[in-house]
Amino acid sequence: MKKTDWAVITGASSGIGKEFSYELAKKGYNVALVARSQDKLEDVAADIEKQYERETRIIPLDLTHEHFAQELSDKTAGLTVTMVINNAGFGTSGPFLEIDDNREIEMIQLNCVAVTKIARLFLKRMTETGRGDMIIMASTAAVQPCPWFATYAATKAFDLHLAEALWYEMKAKGINVLALNPPATATNFLAEAGIPTQQKGLATAEQAVHTAFRALGKKPSIIVGGKNRFMAFSERFTPKKLLLTVTSHIMKKMISTS
Numbered sequence: 176m177k178k179t180d181w182a183v184i185t186g187a188s189s190g191i192g193k194e195f196s197y198e199l200a201k202k203g204y205n206v207a208l209v210a211r212s213q214d215k216l217e218d219v220a221a222d223i224e225k226q227y228e229r230e231t232r233i234i235p236l237d238l239t240h241e242h243f244a245q246e247l248s249d250k251t252a253g254l255t256v257t258m259v260i261n262n263a264g265f266g267t268s269g270p271f272l273e274i275d276d277n278r279e280i281e282m283i284q285l286n287c288v289a290v291t292k293i294a295r296l297f298l299k300r301m302t303e304t305g306r307g308d309m310i311i312m313a314s315t316a317a318v319q320p321c322p323w324f325a326t327y328a329a330t331k332a333f334d335l336h337l338a339e340a341l342w343y344e345m346k347a348k349g350i351n352v353l354a355l356n357p358p359a360t361a362t363n364f365l366a367e368a369g370i371p372t373q374q375k376g377l378a379t380a381e382q383a384v385h386t387a388f389r390a391l392g393k394k395p396s397i398i399v400g401g402k403n404r405f406m407a408f409s410e411r412f413t414p415k416k417l418l419l420t421v422t423s424h425i426m427k428k429m430i431s432t433s
Contacts, residue, residue: 176203181230181254183207185238185293186263188215189363191312194380195260197223198388204258205230207251211237238263238289239281244296257304259297261290262312264334266327268430279326286330291337298345298352305349310387311338315358315398318407322423323430331356335396342395354396357383358403359429 182199186192188210196206200223208216213235220231234250236243264286267274290311301307313335314328321328338354345352360378383399390397398404410418 176257177255178203179205179255180257181205181207181232181251182258182260183209183251183256183297184260184262185209185289186312187260188212188219191357191360191380191383192260192262193219194384195262195310195387197226198384199258199260200227200229200231203229205232205254207232207234207254207256209234209236209238209247210263211235238293239284243289244292247293248296255304256297256300257307259293259307259309260312261293261309263289264312264330266324268324268327268426270323271325274326282326283330286327287333290334294337294341298341298350301350302345302348307349308351308353308391309338309341309345310353310355310391311341313338313354313356313396315356315403315407317354317356318398319410319418319422321426322419323426339395351392352395353387353391355383355387355390355399356396356403356407357386357399360399 182204184192184196184199184206187196187208192210196208196219200206206223206229208220208231210216213233216233216235220233223229223231232250232254234247236246265282267278267282294309294311297307298309311334314331316324316328317331317335335354335356338352341352358378360380360383378399386397386399398407
């Protein structure tokens with residue numbers, strides 16, 4: 176890494192994206208922070224500049240807008256971007272037919288379409304220099320179908336498979352791609368997804384970020400937490416009907432407000 180290297184982090188105003196922003200600044204990257212909330216981005220940028228004396232750039236942007244990629248390209252033009260945290264996303268939960276239509280489509284747009292556009296934008300740049308890293312945010316929900324979390328889990332399966340395929344395609348070009356699969360994490364994601372935040376055994380954003388950096392460049396994907404990795408492995412040998420029954424029970428319990 177060079178002192179002129181930049182990291183672009185989407186969803187940088189809170190949660191895992193914010194934690195990545197601080198950790199990358201600590202590692203010596205300049206950071207370009209992308210999210211919808213300008214005020215939150217300004218606070219994060221000011222704190223990073225104070226703590227780590229790195230350059231920052233805030234990019235208030237709605238990644239669900241059709242032409243966001245051109246704006247993101249313009250606002251990062253001239254930067255040597257060698258790290259991208261393709262993190263922005265949100266979830267919905269509950270019975271599939273009861274979730275608002277527009278909210279579901281917006282989630283697909285952000286979790287799948289935007290992730291793909293961002294990957295194409297920055298991986299093209301990285302191939303010109305033959306170096307770079309990209310972490311794509313998937314989820315433990317990506318490794319099996321999830322009743323009551325159906326569309327979200329499907330979008331994250333898309334992200335997982337995209338990242339793993341890109342790991343293979345890009346490694347010969349000197350670029351590392353990783354799918355990061357965190358479990359339920361103590362961030363504002365849960366509340367936005369309509370899931371009670373008082374859950375036992377939540378992972379932390381710090382745990383997710385540290386897991387990602389340990390795996391980057393070594394494997395195509397990583398699940399956060401040894402217990403979660405074991406469960407994902409064991410699910411390969413579980414009959415699908417039984418797996419769906421168990422997953423349905425877990426998700427119903429998670430989203431219940433009773």
